[in-house]
Amino acid sequence: MSARRIALLAALAALLARPAAALPQLDLDVRLDPTTRAFAATARLADDRPLAGFALAPGFEITALTVDGRPARVEATTRDGRRWLRLPAGAQRAEIAYRATLAPLRTLDHRQVLQARAPTADADGSFLPAASGWYPDPGGLFSYRVALALPAGQKGLTPGELVAERDDADGYRAEFRFPQPADGIDLMAGPYVVGERALTLAEGRTIRLRTWFHRELAELAAGYLDDSARYVERYDRLIGDYPFALFSVVSSPTPTGFGMPSLTYLGRDVLRLPFIRATSLGHEVLHNWWGNGVYPDWARGNWSEGLTTFLADYAYKEDEGEAAALDMRLGWLRDLAAVTPENDGALRDFTSRRHGISSIVGYNKAAMLFLMLRDEIGLEAFARGLRRFWREHRFRVAGWRELEAAFAHEAGRPLRDFFRQWVERAGAPSVRLAAAERRGEALAVTLAQTGDYALNVPLRLVFADRVETRRVPLAGARETILLPGAGAAQAVELDPDYRLWRRVDAAALPAILRETFVAPRATLQFVDDDPALQAAARSLAARLLESGARRAADAAPRLIVGSAPAVDAWLAARGLPPRPAAASGRGTAQAWAGRDASGTPYAVVSGQDAAALRALERGLPHYGRQSWIVFDGGRAADRGVWPPRVERLDVGGAVPR
Ligand SMILES: [Zn+2]
Known part of the structure; x- marks a missing residue:
């Protein structure tokens, strides 16, 4: 925003x-x-x-x-x-x-x-x-x-x-x-109708919170004041003193979203959207520390969007639970997988949100960098590093080097190599499990990578009665690492929670609806003869497919739309997996994503009748990042992303070296 x-x-x-x-x-x-x-x-x-x-x-x-x-x-x-x-x-x-x-x-x-x-x-x-x-x-x-x-x-x-x-x-x-x-x-x-509240912060100082809203938004003011207070307190505690005496949410007649020191200026229609209070407001509040409190060194890379994304958007997913946080990390890696290596620039070259690719690097890679850094130096040192950086640089220009210095000081060790490879270097490694074999009491795991990064690779060891995660260092192109006491492990999984910034084979990532929605050659597949259902399918496809609603062709991503029984029969006749349990017997309409044996994505939409399909036209286009979704009329009742395919090797069943 x-x-x-x-x-x-x-x-x-x-x-x-x-x-x-x-x-x-x-x-x-x-x-x-x-x-x-x-x-x-x-x-x-x-x-x-x-x-x-x-x-x-x-x-x-x-x-x-x-x-x-x-x-x-x-x-x-x-x-x-x-x-x-x-x-x-x-x-x-x-x-x-x-x-x-x-x-x-x-x-x-x-x-x-x-x-x-x-x-x-x-x-x-x-x-x-x-x-x-x-x-x-x-x-x-x-x-x-x-x-x-x-x-x-x-x-x-x-x-x-x-x-x-x-x-x-x-x-x-x-x-x-x-x-x-x-x-x-x-x-x-x-x-404007002004709403106001006083907020006393941990350090004993009282600040003012205000809404400056158009009259018709007046009933939203109390909620915005509550949430602004919550966010200001959260970051004041986490980072250090809120730097201003006032924080305002201001309504704009145009559909903007701006963050400025001590205020955010948001379109009057934008303010009505439920996710603004849940996410964007917190992101904008946090910019009072990162961006408007410490100024990025624009010539040497804008770190403020990544740090704000990590401590706001991503942190709220962590608050929701590990599943939501994993979904967001998978989303970042999915976006990275879609960037060609030659377009994958270095973080230090990201200076603002210019276009899609730079935002993948500037927001997502930087946010993942902070996650990897926190995993590397621990929660405590990370939190102290944030506070030190704030104390030392408020209302001054600071760059990645100053961030590095603050975290290195608190971690008690140099972090030059970490920051050099993630900030100054373009691209990302891809990492592979090459072998896993028992050596007495120990387990020998061979890892391979492209790109000679110094990585701390999370490995999940699967035992008969438990799982255990260990981090192992990998610096060379191919290394065998001995894990003492892990000889009884039956299988090894590589970075199963996707906590490393790396290139992942897109086929390993769970299928989502968007793959079909944005595919340039995507086509519409009817499964019913009924003209009313066909008309509803055509109308929905026009909303969903960026390619337009062309009729089905071979070997192209398909959007399969129709009544539930006809959809099920069509899938069965083509040997495609049946309707998933999550989308069975619930709601008035269901959608889910899959990939066929050749890896070509498809998306299925089934409804109880033509009206149920038409009811999806407004909502469904916004849920492309989901793997499956259930609708009750026009309302999304439940949704989710399929679990990712984790790279796993059975111990002993090793790939020849
Ligand atoms: Zn931002």
Whole structure:
């Protein structure tokens, strides 16, 4: 959900080394009338060092300008693709009065909002993104204060601390301060109803939680405040002090999802989705530590999405149980299996969420890196490493090397090789069980890998009466490892819980519906003669198949749709496995995924009648990552992923060496 702002931090590490008091200070008095879209502001810019100038978007007209108390002229040039107004040499203070008529709100999807850099105003919601250049930007990091004036009925905010607020017939006045180093200012306003709660944190400090919602969302406010409190407390305990005095959830008239310091700005329709509170809200809360609290070193790789994914999205799966967590890890490895090795870049080259492949590396590989690191150094050292990293780098730029240093310090050993191979190196190993044989009291296991990674491979030893997991080191291309006291094991399984970032043969991963849904040559297979069922099948296939609803052809992934008895008969006639137990005798419709003897995926949808099939059109397309699902009408009643096929060798029954 998060669209991280691309900061221009490459040159800013040096600036950050300056104490906070030496940051340029920007003071803004802003008046905005969302109905007429009239915007007017006065900005005061001050720095201990000479001010070279400031950037301001061309749409803003400067009506008055003084430099060090005297009227002055500026020279307009271009810097980094932005309009740059150069101040006279030696300037230390500038006061700029400027104005504009902002653009009207358009109906935009999230991608368009990300690309649209113009500030927009509307009675239903105004958004002035930092990247739109709506304030005089001295470049680099700065501190700011914004005093905001809006007409009655409107409220608004920027990131930071709310230090004053008044709302009466004359309108809305609020003042926000951001004393930490900021790299931009986003401003939002709308016809908001504000919900508020105080939250006292473990360290005894009380902060405010707020919802700024459109009126029709008011009944969701209490739930959002509850969950925001839960997430802020969770991460405050896990990592260290929540860095701000306020956390807000703000509703947007467009379908956006942004995380900013001290707030998240989410589309009003997005806020209604149940999974937002369960997952995305926590992810955005956590960005107050990772991303907006410690700034990623953009030039050397963005670690913040991976760490946020690991401690939010993935952690919530662990809370649910090991089965849910395993599903997520399998999902990551499945995505990796679909990336060709030449497209599989290094983590240090991931700088933002640009496209699908970079997100597989930037989010999933990085999240798995933190899981492997925690497995490697243990829970305690990992938790202390997180806290140390936060303590040492809050409101500073930090990269993978600083993360490595914090964890290595707490683990009491160097982690250079670990970070080098997972961060700096592109690609992933594939690992194989080559042999397992008894040698007296011990078990000799031979492992092989492509790519000479230093791995700690989890092996599950299956005994007659128990199982036992051991981790064994593997560094070479092929090594035989002696496991003392394991001679009685009957079988060995390689990384059965999928805790290593590795290339897995896609055929070993459980079949899921999506394999057929997205297959370029996927076709529709009717199993009924009844025209009503065929019409329902065609209509459903049009929703499910990216290839469109072509009729069945040989050797192509098939979507098999029809009435339950006809589906069962069709599968039996072709020698395909029968309806699985999970999808038997339950609900009004069922779907499941499989692969035939040649490995070609297929998906089956069966319903009690044409209406039951039509009821799936809205919901089923969203469940492509499931192996099976049962629907009651349009509601998903139960679902799951088949267990993965674990690589297993019987002891003694070894592959010839
Ligand atoms: Zn994120």
